Amino acid sequence: MALIDTDLSFDPRDPYFPTPGASGVEWALQVFTTDNGYGIDVDRAHVREGDRVHVHADRYARLGQQRPVEAGEVDVEVTRRVGALEWSITVRHDEPVKAVKLLLRGLPPEQLRAGWWTPNTGRSWAHGVNGQRFQLEYPGPDWATPWVAAGDEPNGLVLSVRDPLVRRKILHLHHPAYAPGPIAELVHVPSASARSTTCQVPSIRLRLGATEHSADADLDEHLSFVEGAHNLVPWSSRKDVPDWLRQTALVVTLHGQHWTGYVFNTFAQMAEALRFVGQHIEPHRVLAYLPGWEGRYYHAYPQYRPGEDLGGAEGFAALAHTARQLGVRLMPMFGGHGANVTQYPTWEKSVLRNDTNRYVELLNRPDWDGDRVGEGDQVFLNPGEPEFRAHLVESISAMARDFGVDAAFLDTLGYWFNDPRYEVIDGYRRLADELRRRHPGLVLATEGWWDALSAIFPLSQHWNGADRDLRKPRVLARYARTTGHLAEGTPGPGSTGVHEKGFVRRRDDVEREAHLPIVGIVDDTLPAHADEVAAICRWAQDHAPK
Incomplete structure (x- = not known):
């Protein structure tokens, strides 16, 4: 059951980091174990910027940044490849990792107002129009493959995950009271049967300024990956x-x-x-x-x-x-x-x-x-x-x-x-x-x-x-x-x-x-x-x- 109306009653105070070549778009990371939720400790985050952004942190903080926790480390690299941003995320924690969340803010407001759609969304429908809160869960009725777009097709953005395995993905968009604007959350949930203290998140891709042609090409590239990963035959x-x-x-x-x-x-x-x-x-x-x-x-x-x-x-x-x-x-x-x-x-x-x-x-x-x-x-x-x-x-x-x-x-x-x-x-x-x-x-x-x-x-x-x-x-x-x-x-x-x-x-x-x-x-x-x-x-x- 989607817990779309469940939320934190405080500001998690996550540190946000830049993306290469995408002015105004920032990201943060949260890590969840079976016992608690954590952000990157703002005082122990080391950032290298350039053609790519690399963030390394050797300490967590409990959500809200009130208490640091010596429990592992985080490595995130954001690169720009063929017009798309790509996140490579590895987290380690003393406790088994239950989920990892990438948070995005500063996405183009006109595209967010137009709403989000998946390949299997009804042609006349969009999720989150005018900033309305929504949640998609893969695999399920609303999200048949982890590829999603926002905005009108001639001018939009595309967000996708290239995962070789079937694992839960959640896209949640909301505008909490503590935030200056909407936040898009993309959650990766590892298989419980393979839960570990280390989690390598599958590649996450964001394409800004997508046209109808480039979005279609991106979807076809995604489907080609899916075909290889799951032996999907025409x-x-x-x-x-x-x-x-x-x-x-x-x-x-x-x-x-x-x-x-x-x-x-x-x-x-x-x-x-x-x-x-x-x-x-x-x-x-x-x-x-x-x-x-x-x-x-x-x-x-x-x-x-x-x-x-x-x-x-x-x-x-x-x-x-x-x-x-x-x-x-x-x-x-x-x-x-x-x-x-x-x-x-x-x-x-x-x-x-x-x-x-x-x-x-x-x-x-x-x-x-x-x-x-x-x-x-x-x-x-x-x-x-x-x-x-x-x-x-x-x-x-x-x-x-x-x-x-x-x-x-x-x-x-x-x-x-x-x-x-x-x-x-x-x-x-x-x-x-x-x-x-x-x-x-x-x-x-x-x-x-x-x-x-x-x-x-x-x-x-x-x-x-x-x-x-x-x-x-x-x-x-x-x-x-x-x-x-x-x-x-x-x-x-x-x-x-x-x-x-x-x-x-x-x-x-x-x-x-x-x-x-x-x-x-x-x-x-x-x-x-x-x-x-x-x-x-x-x-x-x-x-x-x-």
Whole structure:
């Protein structure tokens, strides 16, 4: 959870230092351990200026500069290369380093007033317009790769981080009462699993006076770095994308059983829905997405076999047979993290832990039954833990083997957690590698997307509620495809089916690069809104990639 409204109630009195060739732009540094926060001791900072600025300090001060602390040292070098400023930061401390923050002040005010945007920010949107406080966190819905710009495209600035690993980055802009102007904070959070008394911050780059052309070139250079760091392959040459996925024009969400036990569609009704859809769009261009197929949605997690109330194994086999006859592809949904503790007794071995490994991270506790209180038995597990990952592999593999499903959707894997025992991204990679080894043609999809995640999953659901009209669509389109979220309302009143959102009016279909249209079907959709479903199918067929 972003703590955007949490702040110091005093002036940390950080010493600020110059940047070469950027008059008025100054920087400071703060270092955080698991026990406290520190600035550079103003009396022990040694500065060398010239073509580059080098700052060395062999002593810290607690925030506020009231108390010096002999606990380590800091080395920062700022250079100017090909029109961009680059920070190289190394910190050492007697305590393990939890985070390092670069603070920037004196950035061009007209660009700050125009606001900030990332490649995946909506085209008509900007963060922090007119100095409004905001925070971005990578990886996540608002920041798909650690590159961000401020100002209008013909006249702006660009700030980016070249990190070879997936680690939390936070950009926070505010104007505290003690400061003469806005401060941009860029925070690097090392992986808790590799926390050390020494931290080498990945390269931070600032380009001032960027034009649309130079900003685009800078983004392409950044994406080239990301491709090399995360083995991110262009969509056109991905080996994990079969021809049928390239031809897919529509995703049809067939809602199964709600957490409460309410059934939206049995497997037989799902088959009938596919037959109807196949009358209005070429069936081989349809991907059927099945949430709640395992029985009570989320309540049965992480035990995955066809739900008895929907028709059991026999009913699912009949659905799979119908899909094959039509040419429709099936993609059942699995929980990438979610589990009901009553269904998975060894949950404590794999449950996500906080960054100091002192307590369980209790996340995402929806009110599934409408009593206005979050349910108490839902936890999030880490696929980096070998036993849980093996359980997921076996569960998905069984569905591919026994029923010939074409794809598997893994819920929530777009969310990143700093578990000190197991790197989540490593768990995701190992999970995907093992499934592809067993089932080379199986397509893997997940909820949400960001740069390194797109290297693992060629298909995703776009973040719930996020704008699909991306400012720089190539950050997605170059590598992967996405579709509407599970919580997109169905035709008619907008039921979100098995999801906890209740009713949400369906968005109108608009063609967006790299986005596959989606339509959801619940119990009343075809009886009451068949004409609208048919129209959506025809629209998707007409706007499908050629």
